[in-house]
Amino acid sequence: MAKSKRKKKLRFIIKILLCxxxxxxxxxxxxxxxxxxxxxQEIINWADVENTNQYSYIEISQMSEAFAVIKEDHKQIHFxxxxxxxxxWHTYLVAIKKSDYEKYKNIIDYTYERTKEKPKPLKIYxxxxxxxxxxxxLAIKNIKNFxxxxxxxxxxxxxxxxYLTDTYLDTTxxxxxxxxxxxxxxxxxxxxxxxxxxxxILDKDRIVDEVDFILEKEMSGKNKKRSKRxxxxxKLGNNKExxxxxxxxxxx
Numbered sequence: 359m360a361k362s363k364r365k366k367k368l369r370f371i372i373k374i375l376l377c378x379x380x381x382x383x384x385x386x387x388x389x390x391x392x393x394x395x396x397x398x399q400e401i402i403n404w405a406d407v408e409n410t411n412q413y414s415y416i417e418i419s420q421m422s423e424a425f426a427v428i429k430e431d432h433k434q435i436h437f438x439x440x441x442x443x444x445x446x447w448h449t450y451l452v453a454i455k456k457s458d459y460e461k462y463k464n465i466i467d468y469t470y471e472r473t474k475e476k477p478k479p480l481k482i483y484x485x486x487x488x489x490x491x492x493x494x495x496l497a498i499k500n501i502k503n504f505x506x507x508x509x510x511x512x513x514x515x516x517x518x519x520x521y522l523t524d525t526y527l528d529t530t531x532x533x534x535x536x537x538x539x540x541x542x543x544x545x546x547x548x549x550x551x552x553x554x555x556x557x558x559i560l561d562k563d564r565i566v567d568e569v570d571f572i573l574e575k576e577m578s579g580k581n582k583k584r585s586k587r588x589x590x591x592x593k594l595g596n597n598k599e600x601x602x603x604x605x606x607x608x609x610x
Contacts (some may be wrong), residue, residue: 369457372557373453373559373561374473375427376558377555377556377558377559380551380552380554380555381551381555383551384548384551387544387545387547387548387551388548388582390544391541391544391545391548392539394541394544394568398535398538398541400413401413401414401415401483401504402414402415402442403534404450404486404517404527405417405448407486409486410485410486410487410488410525410545411485412485412486413483413484413485413533413534414483414485414486414527415482415483415484415527416438416440416450416452416481416482416527417440417479417480417482417483418438418439418440418452418465418480418481418482419435419439419441419447419465419466419479419480419537420438420439420465420468420469421437421438421439421452421462421466421469422436422438422466422469422503422504422563423436423466423470424436425437425496425497425500425504426492426493426496426497427456428453431530432455432456433454433455433456433528433529434453434454434455434456434458434459435451435452435453435493435497435499436451436452436454436462437449437450437451437497437500437504437505438450438451438452438482439469441479442503444562449501449504449505449521449522450522450523450526450527450537451489451522451523451526451527452482452484452526452527452528452529453487453526453527453528453529453530454482454529455529455530458529461480461541462480464477464488465477465480469504478601481603482527482529483529483533484527484528484529484530484531485527485528485531486525486526486527486528487525487526487527487528488524488525489523489524489525489526491532493526494515494518497513497518497522498513498514498518501513504568504579550584554573
């Protein structure tokens with residue numbers, strides 16, 4: 359009876375420990391999935407871009423007419439101005455689809471003083487693309503038609519990247535979600551762990567049986583060793599008593 363209670367108690371402890379391990383692993387998997395999702399959804403400011411794989415944005419307040427066209431991709435290149443809160447501004451290059459021109463018309467018209475109604479700054483999104491030599495030459499040639507004379511600098515190939523960076527923001531590229539399959543795998547693994555927890559609670563987890571069997575085997579082995587030691591000590595005690603009796607008989 360006592361042995362049965364001890365076995366049940368041991369089995370219960372094993373189940374609790376296994377459930378805790380499953381929960382811990384599940385928490386780690388969900389945390390990793392969340393961090394990957396967070397990273398995948400991240401959209402950074404254009405000024406902080408470090409490589410062409412980073413989805414980014416520019417909040418434009420002014421925009422030029424197209425000064426270059428990439429015919430095979432049906433897109434056109436424009437100058438844009440992003441104004442900071444401290445009133446400082448930066449000039450960048452962006453690519454838009456020809457069909458999207460109407461989205462930017464209000465800002466373009468305001469830039470060229472065709473209208474006095476100031477539009478709200480527009481946040482545009484895309485991936486950085488390296489500026490080709492042809493676009494670079496066209497930008498050097500046409501920037502004077504966009505930037506006011508008092509703010510103009512003598513733009514050359516050597517100082518181009520200092521003022522306009524070496525990439526343009528390509529708004530024709532939609533955001534790609536490269537990490538989705540990894541996140542799905544992590545969530546599936548978490549779901550499997552949840553099933554294992556349910557199996558463990560319902561006493562259908564083979565791991566519990568295996569661990570229980572191993573521990574029971576070890577305990578029975580220890581009990582056998584203890585009983586052997588006890589029997590050995592008992593034999594030694596009996597031998598000592600016998601030798602004392604024999605010596606007493608010899609004295610008589």
